[in-house]
Amino acid sequence: MIDIALKEISKDFGGEKILNTFNLELKTGERIGLIGRNGCGKSTVLNMVTEKLPYDTGELSVRKNLKISYLKQSPTYQSDFTVKMVIQSAFSRLSGMATMIKQLEREMSEPDCINLEKLLEEHGELSSKFEVEGGYEITDKTDRICQGLKIDHSVLNRLFKTLSGGEKTTVELARVLLQNPDILLLDEPLLDFKGTILSVSHDRYFINQIANEVIELESGQLTHYIGNYDSYKQ
Numbered sequence: 761m762i763d764i765a766l767k768e769i770s771k772d773f774g775g776e777k778i779l780n781t782f783n784l785e786l787k788t789g790e791r792i793g794l795i796g797r798n799g800c801g802k803s804t805v806l807n808m809v810t811e812k813l814p815y816d817t818g819e820l821s822v823r824k825n826l827k828i829s830y831l832k833q834s835p836t837y838q839s840d841f842t843v844k845m846v847i848q849s850a851f852s853r854l855s856g857m858a859t860m861i862k863q864l865e866r867e868m869s870e871p872d873c874i875n876l877e878k879l880l881e882e883h884g885e886l887s888s889k890f891e892v893e894g895g896y897e898i899t900d901k902t903d904r905i906c907q908g909l910k911i912d913h914s915v916l917n918r919l920f921k922t923l924s925g926g927e928k929t930t931v932e933l934a935r936v937l938l939q940n941p942d943i944l945l946l947d948e949p950l951l952d953f954k955g956t957i958l959s960v961s962h963d964r965y966f967i968n969q970i971a972n973e974v975i976e977l978e979s980g981q982l983t984h985y986i987g988n989y990d991s992y993k994q
């Protein structure tokens with residue numbers, strides 16, 4: 761199945777052609793590494809896929825109902841956003857539902873409420889949707905991901921804009937993983953990430969990008985190689 765297709769896409773910035781009849785297909789389950797020199801247009805491609813940037817000519821299609829999460833190269837948020845607010849923005853749909861549910865409860869408790877039955881029905885439907893979509897697990901999931909990525913509780917109340925590049929990336933990683941997306945777009949996510957990574961993959965491009973040591977498991981034994989997949993092969 762094709763999730764995302766870019767056909768003959770072109771994009772100009774101030775008269776300079778950044779993308780020239782660019783074609784790309786992303787099929788379900790594929791893991792593609794997009795490489796190229798600085799300024800060649802890699803981030804531009806991701807910005808177009810997420811509709812943050814228009815393209816000049818061509819055709820871009822995204823399969824219906826796909827949940828796309830995007831880990832940006834230099835994420836910025838409103839200056840008063842705390843780390844916790846950034847992470848919990850992964851649940852904006854559920855938060856919207858929670859606000860609606862509270863609003864309905866307020867309306868139902870009014871002494872002069874005239875359409876109680878209808879409101880009750882709406883409340884019931886919304887509440888079960890909220891539960892099915894994991895509304896009651898927001899705190900648990902947030903705690904778990906913070907633990908996993910070693911985001912300390914004391915960091916949660918800091919302003920996002922005061923974090924270092926690497927810290928911002930870690931927080932963004934938490935946010936996009938919590939969104940539980942069908943497609944993950946990662947723009948240089950690991951350049952700034954200072955933490956430890958143990959990644960299991962068959963994908964040599966992926967391993968080449970992130971690894972400074974490769975461990976091979978064969979017949980129950982581990983062998984260590986310093987360097988990425990290519991140096992392991994030599």
Ligand SMILES: Nc1ncnc2c1ncn2[C@@H]1O[C@H](COP(=O)(O)OP(=O)(O)OP(=O)(O)O)[C@@H](O)[C@H]1O
Nearest residue numbers: 773774778796797798799800801802803804805833
């Ligand atoms: N909004 C914009 N307005 C004008 N020019 C832009 C805009 N966004 C990007 N560009 C230009 O388009 C070119 C491609 O930028 P882009 O950010 O896509 O490159 P990149 O491949 O992601 O580079 P890097 O490896 O440095 O992240 C650059 O020359 C950049 O200056």
Ligand SMILES: [Mg+2]
Nearest residue numbers: 802803833947
């Ligand atoms: Mg870029």
